[in-house]
Amino acid sequence: MKHLLAGAAIALMSLTGAVAAEEYPERPVMMVVSYGAGGATDFQARIVTMTAGNEDALGMPIAILNKPGAGGRVGWNWFATQADADGYTLAAYNVPHFIAQSIKGGVQYSTDSFEPIANWGADPAVFVVAADSPFNSMQDVVNHAKENPGKLTFSGAGLFVGHHIAALQIEKAAGVRMAYIPTKGGGAAAMKAVIAGEVLGGVNNLSDAFRAREAGNVKILGVADLERSDFLPDVPTMMEQGLDVDNASVNFRGVMVPKGTPQEVIDKLAATVPEMFKNSRVASKMQAGGSPMLVMNREEVQAMWAKRQETLQALLAGL
Amino acid sequence: MEFIYYFGDVFSPLSFMLLLGGTIGGLILGATPGLSPTMAVALLIPFTFQLEATQGLILLGAAYTSTVAGGAVSAILLKIPGAPANIATTLDGHTMAKQGHGAKALQLSFLSSAVGGIFGVLLLIFLTPVLADWALAFGPSHLFWMAILGVTVIGSLDSASVVKGLLSGCIGLWLSTIGFDDIMGAQRFIFHPSLGGGINIIAALIGLFAIPQVLTMFAKGRNSGAAEVIAVQKHSVLDAMRELIRRPRALTIGTVTGSIIGLIPGVGGQIAGLVAYDQTKKFSPESEKFGKGHSEGVIAAESANNAMVGPSLVPLLTLSIPGSPTAAVLLGGLLIHGIFPGSDLFDNHPEVAWTFINSMLIGQILMCLFGLYIAGFAARVAQVPQSVMAAVVLALSVFGAYSVQSSMGDVYVMACLGIMMFFFERYGFSAAPLVLGLILGPIAEANFIQGSMIANATDGLTTYFLGGALNKLLIIIVLASIAYSAWMELRPRRLQAPADKTEART
Numbered sequence: 001m002k003h004l005l006a007g008a009a010i011a012l013m014s015l016t017g018a019v020a021a022e023e024y025p026e027r028p029v030m031m032v033v034s035y036g037a038g039g040a041t042d043f044q045a046r047i048v049t050m051t052a053g054n055e056d057a058l059g060m061p062i063a064i065l066n067k068p069g070a071g072g073r074v075g076w077n078w079f080a081t082q083a084d085a086d087g088y089t090l091a092a093y094n095v096p097h098f099i100a101q102s103i104k105g106g107v108q109y110s111t112d113s114f115e116p117i118a119n120w121g122a123d124p125a126v127f128v129v130a131a132d133s134p135f136n137s138m139q140d141v142v143n144h145a146k147e148n149p150g151k152l153t154f155s156g157a158g159l160f161v162g163h164h165i166a167a168l169q170i171e172k173a174a175g176v177r178m179a180y181i182p183t184k185g186g187g188a189a190a191m192k193a194v195i196a197g198e199v200l201g202g203v204n205n206l207s208d209a210f211r212a213r214e215a216g217n218v219k220i221l222g223v224a225d226l227e228r229s230d231f232l233p234d235v236p237t238m239m240e241q242g243l244d245v246d247n248a249s250v251n252f253r254g255v256m257v258p259k260g261t262p263q264e265v266i267d268k269l270a271a272t273v274p275e276m277f278k279n280s281r282v283a284s285k286m287q288a289g290g291s292p293m294l295v296m297n298r299e300e301v302q303a304m305w306a307k308r309q310e311t312l313q314a315l316l317a318g319l
Numbered sequence: 320m321e322f323i324y325y326f327g328d329v330f331s332p333l334s335f336m337l338l339l340g341g342t343i344g345g346l347i348l349g350a351t352p353g354l355s356p357t358m359a360v361a362l363l364i365p366f367t368f369q370l371e372a373t374q375g376l377i378l379l380g381a382a383y384t385s386t387v388a389g390g391a392v393s394a395i396l397l398k399i400p401g402a403p404a405n406i407a408t409t410l411d412g413h414t415m416a417k418q419g420h421g422a423k424a425l426q427l428s429f430l431s432s433a434v435g436g437i438f439g440v441l442l443l444i445f446l447t448p449v450l451a452d453w454a455l456a457f458g459p460s461h462l463f464w465m466a467i468l469g470v471t472v473i474g475s476l477d478s479a480s481v482v483k484g485l486l487s488g489c490i491g492l493w494l495s496t497i498g499f500d501d502i503m504g505a506q507r508f509i510f511h512p513s514l515g516g517g518i519n520i521i522a523a524l525i526g527l528f529a530i531p532q533v534l535t536m537f538a539k540g541r542n543s544g545a546a547e548v549i550a551v552q553k554h555s556v557l558d559a560m561r562e563l564i565r566r567p568r569a570l571t572i573g574t575v576t577g578s579i580i581g582l583i584p585g586v587g588g589q590i591a592g593l594v595a596y597d598q599t600k601k602f603s604p605e606s607e608k609f610g611k612g613h614s615e616g617v618i619a620a621e622s623a624n625n626a627m628v629g630p631s632l633v634p635l636l637t638l639s640i641p642g643s644p645t646a647a648v649l650l651g652g653l654l655i656h657g658i659f660p661g662s663d664l665f666d667n668h669p670e671v672a673w674t675f676i677n678s679m680l681i682g683q684i685l686m687c688l689f690g691l692y693i694a695g696f697a698a699r700v701a702q703v704p705q706s707v708m709a710a711v712v713l714a715l716s717v718f719g720a721y722s723v724q725s726s727m728g729d730v731y732v733m734a735c736l737g738i739m740m741f742f743f744e745r746y747g748f749s750a751a752p753l754v755l756g757l758i759l760g761p762i763a764e765a766n767f768i769q770g771s772m773i774a775n776a777t778d779g780l781t782t783y784f785l786g787g788a789l790n791k792l793l794i795i796i797v798l799a800s801i802a803y804s805a806w807m808e809l810r811p812r813r814l815q816a817p818a819d820k821t822e823a824r825t
Contacts, residue, residue, distance in 0.1 A: 036644060036647070037357060037358065037361035037644070037647075037648055038357070038361065038641065038644060038645075038646075038647030038648035038649075038650065038651050039647065042651070043651040043654065043655075046364065046365065046651075047655065050365070050368060065724070065725055066361075066724060067516070067724050067726070068516070068724075069498065069499065069515065069516030069517060070498065070499030070500075070501060070504060070515065070516060070517075071499075071501065071504060073499050073504065073515070074498075074499065074515045074516035077512070077515055078512075078515075078726075081512070082512075101504070104504070106504065106506055150776060151776050151777060152776075153772075153773050153776050153777065158501070158502065158504075159502065159503060159504055160504065179772065179773070179775075179776030181769060181772050181773055181776075182502050182769075182772075183502075183765075183769060184501040184502055184761070184765040184769070185765075188640055188641050188647065189584075191640060192455070192584060192634070192638075192640045193458075195455065195638060195640065196455040196456075196458060198458040198459065198773065199773065211639050211659045211660075211661070212638075212639055212640075212661075214639075214659050214661060214662075214663050215638065215639045215659065215660070215661025215662050215663060216661070216662055217638060217639070217661070285368075285655055287657075288654070288655065288656065288657030289654035289655060289657070290654065290659070
């Protein structure tokens with residue numbers, strides 16, 4: 001019945017499409033965040049949507065709804081199977097997380113279940129060690145790992161998330177085996193393990209690592225991205241240090257809608273949302289919070305998703 | 320003593336208005352079932368976009384403090400714990416309210432909240448650097464033993480017998496495994512899509528505590544004899560203060576336990592109240608009175624859960640690591656103004672740091688005053704006829720469970736657990752140990768898996784989990800706790816068996 005209604009609604013929408021898109025949105029829009037309140041994704045989602053109510057943006061506010069659990073699987077499962085595809089339910093995506101999870105299996109979504117709208121941020125993974133660690137470069141880490149195979153412990157926020165992807169890439173590029181310790185409770189718990197000396201190193205978000213370094217708690221040894229970050233101009237990339245690690249682990253955050261959302265609504269969102277992200281108030285708040293921004297339009301995100309799907313399939317094939 | 324210098328900032332007109340508004344609003348939000356302190360603070364973050372950093376933080380700090388205390392209102396009057404922190408408050412507090420002593424229970428809870436809370440904030444002010452090292456000392460193996468220590472408490476907590484308590488605890492531990500496992504992503508016992516995220520703790524709390532009560536009230540309503548009206552006794556604030564002073568043991572144990580446990584990242588807030596309640600009961604000569612409306616129970620639980628507020632912010636303010644979900648939300652509130660917790664905060668923005676901490680101190684006092692003011696009116700809730708009360712509690716329960724993450728799934732979970740608990744209670748099982756199992760299960764499991772992964776890569780399981788001074792200390796406390804429970808269980812059978820029989824006859 002629900003499908004029938006949805007089908008009828010879509011038919012009606014396509015008939016009156018032009019008019020509907022003209023009027024959309026008529027009421028406040030909801031955006032699902034698959035992580036808890038206070039996390040990096042939630043925090044950034046609240047900032048980038050804060051100007052949605054402006055006349056030059058959507059003209060209607062966007063309300064954030066947190067559906068946390070199982071590294072994002074709960075929220076995205078809900079979004080893929082239960083959310084109405086009418087443009088009034090958006091979701092935040094985290095790449096590579098949801099793509100890696102869909103390749104690994106056990107979830108009800110894949111890149112085909114969603115339509116990207118726009119990207120707002122790109123948070124690369126970085127390798128951190130405690131401030132008093134003997135390691136001063138990735139080379140030191142690799143050397144230690146070669147002498148002690150499988151014994152170099154390093155933390156990250158769970159399996160099949162950006163941190164884990166970066167960990168796999170580093171191990172593969174250096175040809176060493178290390179002990180990746182996934183923590184529960186996200187990047188904060190993984191960072192605590194590094195600072196407290198429970199593990200020898202860790203992969204973490206650039207934004208969180210930047211803050212921890214400001215507080216004098218960690219050293220940042222390398223950035224898993226194609227270029228150095230504006231926040232950390234002194235930290236070399238993995239490539240510069242001879243490790244063949246590309247940007248596959250960079251945590252891209254953006255907005256998507258469920259498959260089946262009327263094309264007119266997608267077009268309207270794809271035209272407005274990137275402009276909304278470029279608002280100067282948004283940019284200054286993101287800058288203040290140490291969150292790197294990267295605004296991409298719908299076509300660019302589609303290309304990025306497709307490329308990530310390929311890389312991750314190859315990387316995760318052996319696991 | 321730097322903090323005294325910044326007291327003036329708290330009393331500027333706008334700041335004080337925000338503090339007052341945050342406190343009163345926080346009490347109301349905290350008293351609303353389903354709105355946990357974390358969510359209340361998250362709801363307020365958008366308002367701070369428009370404010371200056373200091374003022375925004377005053378609002379958030381005041382709201383955090385008073386939502387934790389506000390949870391006691393629904394816990395005492397309606398038997399709906401607003402958050403895990405208030406579970407222990409329901410045990411004696413609600414019984415007191417049913418006996419007509421609701422006003423006394425509320426007054427005691429606000430007074431002891433204020434004492435615990437102020438102590439906690441003072442710790443934060445004076446001992447932060449020392450405490451920061453202490454918070455970091457707890458690694459996966461220690462947290463695992465902490466959780467096991469919690470499990471040993473289960474047997475003795477609010478149950479007719481240790482065996483039934485342990486059984487309820489086991490059911491709780493099993494329920495906590497439902498859903499995607501957080502580390503490996505394995506699916507466990509997901510019979511229905513709404514279980515994918517596991518059992519939401521707030522929805523479970525509401526279901527386990529409130530629903531059996533609603534069913535009992537409806538069941539009673541059928542025979543007219545049960546429609547008795549409870550005479551709500553007035554209780555003066557001075558008497559409550561005297562009562563509090565007469566019970567220094569409960570207040571001290573509550574405050575100290577709350578402060579210590581509050582420090583431990585990821586564990587503190589949820590179990591501080593329950594552990595303090597259990598400790599007080601064990602050390603009390605009147606331990607048999609607990610669970611039957613004993614004021615020590617309320618004092619211990621409430622002083623502990625507010626004492627935890629200050630220390631729980633230590634890892635955030637010094638190391639920039641949020642130790643609890645609420646601290647994570649507060650971190651967002653700081654970042655949005657470009658302020659990084661850690662040395663940057665105290666060195667470059669001392670006015671922000673100290674005004675925030677001071678506002679929590681003043682907030683505790685305001686919270687207490689306002690709480691005492693409403694206690695008298697609020698206690699009259701107990702006079703409401705049972706049938707009306709049952710309907711109101713049911714409506715609030717559904718609203719509360721739904722509002723956690725706007726999901727009907729949580730409402731179904733709440734209803735199922737509640738109905739299950741109604742039948743369990745008839746056979747002498749109780750909700751508190753079950754909830755404790757539900758809270759401790761994930762902590763024990765995640766830390767064991769993580770610890771064993773580190774151990775396998777380094778010096779092996781035995782050295783990792785059994786070596787080290789802190790591990791050994793915790794293991795000794797665990798063993799002592801088990802031995803004590805066993806002794807308490809065996810002793811009265813021999814000594815007090817005849818006394819029990821005569822009591823039963825009267």
